[in-house]
Amino acid sequence: xxxxxxxxxxxxxxxxxxxxxxxxxxxxxxxxxxxxxxxxxxxxxxxxxxxxxxxxxxxxxxxxxxxxxxxxxxxxxxxxxxxxxxxxxxxxxxxxxxxxxxxxxxxxxxxxxxxxxxxxxxxxxxxxxxxxxxxxxxxxxxxxxxxxxxxxxxxxxxxxxxxxxxxxxxxxxxxxxxxxxxxxxxxxxxxxxxxxxxxxxxxxxxxxxxxxxxxxxxxxxxxxxxxxxxxxxxxxxxxxxxxxxxxxxxxxxxxxxxxxxxxxxxxxxxxxxxxxxxxxxxxxxxxxxxxxxxxxxxxxxxxxxxxxxxxxxxxxxxxxxxxxxxxxxxxxxxxxxxxxxxxxxxxxxxxxxxxxxxxxxxxxxxxxxxxxxxxxxxxxxxxxxxxxxxxxxxxxxxxxxx
Numbered sequence: 001x002x003x004x005x006x007x008x009x010x011x012x013x014x015x016x017x018x019x020x021x022x023x024x025x026x027x028x029x030x031x032x033x034x035x036x037x038x039x040x041x042x043x044x045x046x047x048x049x050x051x052x053x054x055x056x057x058x059x060x061x062x063x064x065x066x067x068x069x070x071x072x073x074x075x076x077x078x079x080x081x082x083x084x085x086x087x088x089x090x091x092x093x094x095x096x097x098x099x100x101x102x103x104x105x106x107x108x109x110x111x112x113x114x115x116x117x118x119x120x121x122x123x124x125x126x127x128x129x130x131x132x133x134x135x136x137x138x139x140x141x142x143x144x145x146x147x148x149x150x151x152x153x154x155x156x157x158x159x160x161x162x163x164x165x166x167x168x169x170x171x172x173x174x175x176x177x178x179x180x181x182x183x184x185x186x187x188x189x190x191x192x193x194x195x196x197x198x199x200x201x202x203x204x205x206x207x208x209x210x211x212x213x214x215x216x217x218x219x220x221x222x223x224x225x226x227x228x229x230x231x232x233x234x235x236x237x238x239x240x241x242x243x244x245x246x247x248x249x250x251x252x253x254x255x256x257x258x259x260x261x262x263x264x265x266x267x268x269x270x271x272x273x274x275x276x277x278x279x280x281x282x283x284x285x286x287x288x289x290x291x292x293x294x295x296x297x298x299x300x301x302x303x304x305x306x307x308x309x310x311x312x313x314x315x316x317x318x319x320x321x322x323x324x325x326x327x328x329x330x331x332x333x334x335x336x337x338x339x340x341x342x343x344x345x346x347x348x349x350x351x352x353x354x355x356x357x358x359x360x361x362x363x364x365x366x367x368x369x370x371x372x373x374x375x376x377x378x379x380x381x382x383x384x385x386x387x388x389x390x391x392x393x394x395x396x397x398x399x400x401x402x
Contacts, residue, residue: 009136012135013135014132016128017128017368021363024357035361036361036363036390037363038390039378041177041381042246042381043246043296044382048292051285053284054281055277057280066272067279069097069267070097070260071097071252072098074279075252075282076093076096079254094260095256096252097260098250098273099250099251099252101249101251102206102238102240102251104251105238105253105263109204109234109259110137111137112262112265113168113202113259113262114139116138116139117139118139118167118168119139120139120171121163122141123144123153124143124146125178125367126371127177140166144159148331151181152176152320153181156190159194160194163198167198167200169201169203170191170201170202172203172222173206173209174207174210175213175322175323177208177209177325178329178375179325180326180327181323182323183222185224185225188222189226191226203222203233204234205234209241209326210324211241211293212241213324219324221235230256231256232256234256235253235254236252237251239282241325241326300326300380303380304321304328304380306387310392311391315334315398316334316398317331317332317335317394318331328378329370329376330377332374335352336348339402348368348373348374349366349367349375352366359400360394
């Protein structure tokens with residue numbers, strides 16, 4: 001047998017399921033099918049004008065060259081100010097590094113810390129890329145199923161049971177993709193009490209959806225509840241979701257100096273610095289008028305409430321109301337075991353997702369991609385009209401099941 005030219009760490013991972021689902025929907029659309037695409041987790045708003053103007057001004061003044069590897073002074077200062085102002089977290093500029101998106105930050109953090117066989121605790125449901133980023137870094141993802149009955153959140157008992165001598169990281173995403181679940185101050189404190197008994201465990205907080213909250217309250221942060229964990233916590237965030245800047249590709253990390261220095265070293269030999277124009281735009285986003293944030297969240301809340309009502313009116317489906325983010329994680333247990341008009345059995349959530357796509361042209365992502373079934377995820381980052389049409393099509397498809 002001819003040996004593979006592809007490294008084992010790459011062969012271990014799979015393509016992003018959400019990307020694959022979006023590609024399939026786009027393929028059907030190119031074939032002339034009417035497709036309601038509820039897959040992509042991307043704001044449907046334009047980047048606010050003042051942010052775009054800051055980018056244009058940066059180009060006009062010639063800010064088109066390499067920046068410091070860790071990011072421009074302007075942007076890192078804006079991040080320091082944001083963390084102090086919004087999260088009551090104090091960091092120095094040399095504890096901040098800017099990355100090409102939050103995904104790059106997470107992957108790079110695993111790359112600088114994981115030795116072969118090191119374990120990363122990943123509560124499920126999880127963002128689809130987490131386990132594969134661990135695998136690509138020679139680590140072992142330890143997924144812990146967090147059922148709907150406990151709000152899709154990790155319990156202290158589950159955390160205690162999952163920790164071993166090989167545990168390197170606990171990864172927490174709040175509000176969560178795909179469930180929208182958000183941890184409270186008290187829940188973080190309870191997890192921190194467990195972590196206190198295991199000082200070898202590092203913690204990574206993926207805060208990318210922190211501003212998309214539907215109760216009008218700020219999102220609690222682990223380090224607010226447990227400041228003693230600061231020296232072993234990496235705070236990961238970015239501008240993509242909050243400011244509709246997905247294409248600008250700016251994330252950032254705040255954390256202990258040794259980890260940030262190691263990230264700087266790795267990225268200096270791999271990606272190099274982030275786009276200078278995007279950094280200028282991100283600085284304006286963090287430091288400028290925040291009116292867009294509240295306005296967009298109000299729209300997401302309207303979409304959430306309307307779509308929840310429509311989903312929960314479909315026999316066989318149910319959905320817990322998310323605390324934040326812009327997704328619904330729909331329980332489809334009531335459809336499992338039923339058959340399609342063509343006689344195919346819906347044996348698991350992936351079958352239902354394919355049936356919805358092929359029969360009615362509704363594209364969603366199966367819960368198997370997020371580590372907890374039987375569910376599917378749909379994005380509400382699209383118009384009410386599209387969401388209503390998607391729900392009407394789902395209702396038709398599911399009413400036809402026998």
